[in-house]
Amino acid sequence: xxxxxxxxxxxxxxxxxxxxxxxxxxxxxxxxxxxxxxxxxxxxxxxxxxxxxxxxxxxxxxxxxxxxxxxxxxxxxxxxxxxxxxxxxxxxxxxxxxxxxxxxxxxxxxxxxxxxxxxxxxxxxxxxxxxxxxxxxxxxxxxxxxxxxxxxxxxxxxxxxxxxxxxxxxxxxxxxxxxxxxxxxxxxxxxxxxxxxxxxxxxxxxxxxxxxxxxxxxxxxxxxxxxxxxxxxxxxxxxxxxxxxxxxxxxxxxxxxxxxxxxxxxxxxxxxxxxxxxxxxxxxxxxxxxxxxxxxxxxxxxxxxxxxxxxxxxxxxxxxxxxxxxxxxxxxxxxxxxxxxxxxxxxxxxxxxxxxxxxx
Amino acid sequence: xxxxxxxxxxxxxxxxxxxxxxxxxxxxxxxxxxxxxxxxxxxxxxxxxxxxxxxxxxxxxxxxxxxxxxxxxxxxxxxxxxxxxxxxxxxxxxxxxxxxxxxxxxxxxxxxxxxxxxxxxxxxxxxxxxxxxxxxxxxxxxxxxxxxxxxxxxxxxxxxxxxxxxxxxxxxxxxxxxxxxxxxxxxxxxxxxxxxxxxxxxxxxxxxxxxxxxxxxxxxxxxxxxxxxxxxxxxxxxxxxxxxxxxxxxxxxxxxxxxxxxxxxxxxxxxxxxxxxxxxxxxxxxxxxxxxxxxxxxxxxxxxxxxxxxxxxxxxxxxxxxxxxxxxxxxxxxxxxxxxxxxxxxxxxxxxxxxxxxxxxxxxxxxxxxxxxxxxxxxxxxxxxxxxxxxxxxxxxxxxxxxxxxxxxxxxxxxxxxxxxxxxxxxxxxxxxxxxxxxxxxxxxxxxxxxxxxxxxxxxxxxxxxxxxxxxxxxxxxxxxxxxxxxxxxxxxxxxxxxxxxxxx
Numbered sequence: 001x002x003x004x005x006x007x008x009x010x011x012x013x014x015x016x017x018x019x020x021x022x023x024x025x026x027x028x029x030x031x032x033x034x035x036x037x038x039x040x041x042x043x044x045x046x047x048x049x050x051x052x053x054x055x056x057x058x059x060x061x062x063x064x065x066x067x068x069x070x071x072x073x074x075x076x077x078x079x080x081x082x083x084x085x086x087x088x089x090x091x092x093x094x095x096x097x098x099x100x101x102x103x104x105x106x107x108x109x110x111x112x113x114x115x116x117x118x119x120x121x122x123x124x125x126x127x128x129x130x131x132x133x134x135x136x137x138x139x140x141x142x143x144x145x146x147x148x149x150x151x152x153x154x155x156x157x158x159x160x161x162x163x164x165x166x167x168x169x170x171x172x173x174x175x176x177x178x179x180x181x182x183x184x185x186x187x188x189x190x191x192x193x194x195x196x197x198x199x200x201x202x203x204x205x206x207x208x209x210x211x212x213x214x215x216x217x218x219x220x221x222x223x224x225x226x227x228x229x230x231x232x233x234x235x236x237x238x239x240x241x242x243x244x245x246x247x248x249x250x251x252x253x254x255x256x257x258x259x260x261x262x263x264x265x266x267x268x269x270x271x272x273x274x275x276x277x278x279x280x281x282x283x284x285x286x287x288x289x290x291x292x293x294x295x296x297x298x299x300x301x302x303x304x305x306x307x308x309x310x311x312x313x314x315x316x317x318x319x320x321x322x323x324x325x326x327x328x329x330x331x332x333x334x335x336x337x338x339x340x341x342x343x344x345x346x347x348x349x350x351x352x353x354x355x356x357x358x359x360x
Numbered sequence: 361x362x363x364x365x366x367x368x369x370x371x372x373x374x375x376x377x378x379x380x381x382x383x384x385x386x387x388x389x390x391x392x393x394x395x396x397x398x399x400x401x402x403x404x405x406x407x408x409x410x411x412x413x414x415x416x417x418x419x420x421x422x423x424x425x426x427x428x429x430x431x432x433x434x435x436x437x438x439x440x441x442x443x444x445x446x447x448x449x450x451x452x453x454x455x456x457x458x459x460x461x462x463x464x465x466x467x468x469x470x471x472x473x474x475x476x477x478x479x480x481x482x483x484x485x486x487x488x489x490x491x492x493x494x495x496x497x498x499x500x501x502x503x504x505x506x507x508x509x510x511x512x513x514x515x516x517x518x519x520x521x522x523x524x525x526x527x528x529x530x531x532x533x534x535x536x537x538x539x540x541x542x543x544x545x546x547x548x549x550x551x552x553x554x555x556x557x558x559x560x561x562x563x564x565x566x567x568x569x570x571x572x573x574x575x576x577x578x579x580x581x582x583x584x585x586x587x588x589x590x591x592x593x594x595x596x597x598x599x600x601x602x603x604x605x606x607x608x609x610x611x612x613x614x615x616x617x618x619x620x621x622x623x624x625x626x627x628x629x630x631x632x633x634x635x636x637x638x639x640x641x642x643x644x645x646x647x648x649x650x651x652x653x654x655x656x657x658x659x660x661x662x663x664x665x666x667x668x669x670x671x672x673x674x675x676x677x678x679x680x681x682x683x684x685x686x687x688x689x690x691x692x693x694x695x696x697x698x699x700x701x702x703x704x705x706x707x708x709x710x711x712x713x714x715x716x717x718x719x720x721x722x723x724x725x726x727x728x729x730x731x732x733x734x735x736x737x738x739x740x741x742x743x744x745x746x747x748x749x750x751x752x753x754x755x756x757x758x759x760x761x762x763x764x765x766x767x768x769x770x771x772x773x774x775x776x777x778x779x780x781x782x783x784x785x786x787x788x789x790x791x792x793x794x795x796x797x798x799x800x801x802x803x804x805x806x807x808x809x810x811x812x813x814x815x816x817x818x819x820x821x822x823x824x825x826x827x828x829x830x831x832x833x834x835x836x837x838x839x840x841x842x843x844x845x846x847x848x849x850x851x852x853x854x855x856x857x858x859x860x861x862x863x864x865x
Contacts, residue, residue, distance in 0.1 A: 224726075231705070231709075234704050235698045235705075238699055
């Protein structure tokens, strides 16, 4: 009989190894899935995980890695604070949309004026939009004890409706011949979030993501706030005893994750996406949840996990176009990653024991 | 006649041998005491008997037949029952429902209630099966656990520190019950560190130290001091209480009232008192009469109206915990794991948990980990906390060691007012003695101490003034010297089965 025995303390070695084991298991089971779909599993896995980096078209894909990875890392860093403190913001996707709408609104309002101040203003507006959207579940939780998981998740759909209404109404390009979607901000120099180095994929969002990683790392390891975040998540009563204000912790954590998700939305709408459109959001806010956990809620881990997840996005697109793999299979693969991670994670706190059987 | 015989039981965990070649026998109808310091291996041993731990070597014989329960269910089936130190009851369910939940194939609730009534009559354990557990006192909750065991008709009943939450009157009731059970042939393995109780109750005692059996004795023929020294392996220090004049008033409560913080909490009602520097105020009372709430209101976890709590001239009732710490008020709550300390964090991080303000472990929010490490090391050294390193997690420490760490952390912050709840709950004799001595030393150095405890011996040993909590009300403090057990019992309040029930023998 196989039994689980609780370890005296979490195993450091397993905490580091589990993400790798989860990736390996995902590749194996994913391969079986692809084989069942009638594809060559080895070719498919290679296409998804290696082609974006090493194929002859890698020069095109590598910058994409930064473009896809940056919003994931930026959002996941924000989420990691809340997840460590036991505050479950599942609605980053909505905050991402609201950041994009607010930021774009500021840019569009100034069109066609040119000024160096416009882009910084948009950045502030983007962060504000995400923050404000996250404050709704925050305030409801603090004042009325509602569940922030449900409220933040449902607000995603509200934000999506708002996005559609903006693309079709208030923000529609007046010179767009009636097509939905706003003006292209990427073609408006004062508002554009262009590549800082040509063909590198490096835009302000990437810079912001790297700053966020460093900021989070320092905060969590060296600052009293980071300590309080961890304490609140592990032992709420001890946190209260240590002087952490539970309501304040909820609002701050939701605020950080909302603001960072809003920033990610702004950098996306002003750069790679270029405009507010009905299908602007592609699920970064949800995928970032996987990235946060895959990265062990640790800033460096999130950076690596964000890279890996961006890889599956890009590799997945290649596999779709080159091998005719259905898009859902890629999402399944990403979901599997989280599933296996959570399953293998148990080994950090428990050890498997193959003992003698004995039920009575 | 022997009921259970243990032969050479050995169990090793990484880094420590919890039981090393332990052998002894428990006779039928015998009340057998198992004595030992924290970490001596008592828990591992009883867990082995109860099927929670599989020994590495050695064997057990129950009524002459090999006995090696792979899990508690098998042990229960063989006739071994256990009452744990911490109860596993659901507050929102009634007594009969709680008992039915623990049964393999529960009969209809009506029948369970009938059985409960029968057993409770038979053994003099007053308990109404229809009462909600959340409303019961600790002693009544324990009766639920005991009756749950008795319904299995056990041959051996294991009791882990059963009296730590009981009033003297409840202890008397419990002892009557245990004696009656023993007279009917049930053997009892009784774990406790209260030596006087063991002397009064037990027929035989086995003493464990560091996993070995270091002695056996007849408790009625052995003095408590001899047993304690056998247990510790050294001469025991009894705390000294020097006479000293009390200083200025350090803490004043004026009409302190607060609503119950949750459904099964207790409201505080109009508590007024003063504590002077150099004075230890002992607060007795049965658990659940407002102890946790009083600590929360004093530590700052629960804010109260202004004017209700004053430190010197400062009104602190509305202040959060860290502002109170800055003024010199420290607290050590009862629950070590998850309240006074975070179990999954290291001792360094736990030192930071309350020490940040007074020990200046951060500047402008940035943590000084080296100072936190030094502070943790200082606590570990001065309070003899046994741990491999300051980097170990709190949950890897035994209860007594973690308690020494928690108390040490607060005392080494040199507070002017210290609030402590149950400092020696589940702590062995030598550790308890050193904790009490540290509290006395702090008072001598000029701090005001409020010591909340259910251990009356402890209160009498170190308190200058004695007061009792009853349903959120506090009796007027009286000098502890000269109070009799009867007077204390009356102060604790008459609503908790004061009279000893009649037992049919």
